[in-house]
Amino acid sequence: MPDRELNSLLKDVHWLMDILQNIDVGLVVMDRDYNISLWNQFMQNHSGKFPEGVLERNIFELFPDLPQDWFRRKCEPVFLLQSATFTTWEQRPYLFHFPHYRPITGTARFMYQNCTILPLLDTQGNVSHICLIVYDVTDTAVNKRAQIEANQQLQALSRIDHLTQLYNRGYWEQNLHQEFLRFDRYEIPATLILFDIDHFKKVNDTHGHTVGDEVIRQVSQCLREQLRETDIAGRYGGEEFGVILTATTQEGGLDFAERLRRTVEQKAIQTDRQQIHVTISLGVCELAADIKTEQEWLQLADQGLYYCKEHGRNQSRCYP
Numbered sequence: 001m002p003d004r005e006l007n008s009l010l011k012d013v014h015w016l017m018d019i020l021q022n023i024d025v026g027l028v029v030m031d032r033d034y035n036i037s038l039w040n041q042f043m044q045n046h047s048g049k050f051p052e053g054v055l056e057r058n059i060f061e062l063f064p065d066l067p068q069d070w071f072r073r074k075c076e077p078v079f080l081l082q083s084a085t086f087t088t089w090e091q092r093p094y095l096f097h098f099p100h101y102r103p104i105t106g107t108a109r110f111m112y113q114n115c116t117i118l119p120l121l122d123t124q125g126n127v128s129h130i131c132l133i134v135y136d137v138t139d140t141a142v143n144k145r146a147q148i149e150a151n152q153q154l155q156a157l158s159r160i161d162h163l164t165q166l167y168n169r170g171y172w173e174q175n176l177h178q179e180f181l182r183f184d185r186y187e188i189p190a191t192l193i194l195f196d197i198d199h200f201k202k203v204n205d206t207h208g209h210t211v212g213d214e215v216i217r218q219v220s221q222c223l224r225e226q227l228r229e230t231d232i233a234g235r236y237g238g239e240e241f242g243v244i245l246t247a248t249t250q251e252g253g254l255d256f257a258e259r260l261r262r263t264v265e266q267k268a269i270q271t272d273r274q275q276i277h278v279t280i281s282l283g284v285c286e287l288a289a290d291i292k293t294e295q296e297w298l299q300l301a302d303q304g305l306y307y308c309k310e311h312g313r314n315q316s317r318c319y320p
Contacts, residue, residue, distance in 0.1 A: 283308065
């Protein structure tokens with residue numbers, strides 16, 4: 001080969017190696033036994049491991065946290081079928097646990113990565129090596145996760161009543177429907193409680209709507225303190241509330257109602273001029289096979305509440 005052609009070839013090889021070393025993606029070439037043949041500058045900078053300590057060594061020995069079984073399952077088709085394979089951060093957030101230092105995405109605890117695994121053919125057309133390409137996609141991942149979290153927060157806010165921090169009526173009724181269907185299919189006990197604040201109009205007329213709102217907030221707080229994680233509570237109307245007690249019989253529902261009633265009765269609510277006390281009346285109804293719709297279930301609990309109103313208030317009543 002003439003010297004001119006040889007020099008040109010060497011220059012091309014030098015440029016190629018310079019590109020491979022400085023490109024802003026990780027490049028790792030491995031043989032059939034997963035021993036490393038190429039380790040570029042990106043991998044060195046982010047891992048802290050220099051080529052002299054990496055080349056000809058097994059990648060699983062160097063990175064014991066690497067998911068070996070999973071990684072082998074990804075690589076074997078590349079060797080056998082001579083076709084590329086891919087992984088994304090949504091499937092697995094990272095392959096190598098590299099720290100991430102970009103100030104824009106400083107909230108990221110590690111570098112999110114997409115990876116491509118390419119077959120490298122030898123002169124006989126066999127795949128003797130594979131090339132792993134590691135892309136830093138932290139900015140994309142952080143932005144997408146932030147968008148998902150924002151959407152989840154907006155969805156949660158759309159379900160919550162601002163004053164009480166309980167579910168609003170629309171979302172609470174969706175849960176009521178689901179609980180009714182669950183009973184219809186699995187016959188899991190459930191008890192419904194409807195209650196409201198006694199003489200609430202008098203509270204508003206005497207103390208004003210600001211105090212009325214505070215009374216609703218305080219009663220809601222008493223309710224939240226009594227709830228289990230599986231119970232579903234919502235604001236049903238102005239001063240009316242609904243509670244679905246899952247996996248609870250009528251007896252358990254009445255115990256819950258009485259605990260809540262006593263808690264509210266003993267609660268001192270501070271206004272600008274004085275402390276006031278309020279009471280609540282509660283209707284309790286366990287779901288049964290002869291209740292045909294959730295509306296009928298609501299009506300029966302409401303009849304229990306109406307009975308309390310007609311017989312002195314500040315009490316609980318099971319119905320039927």
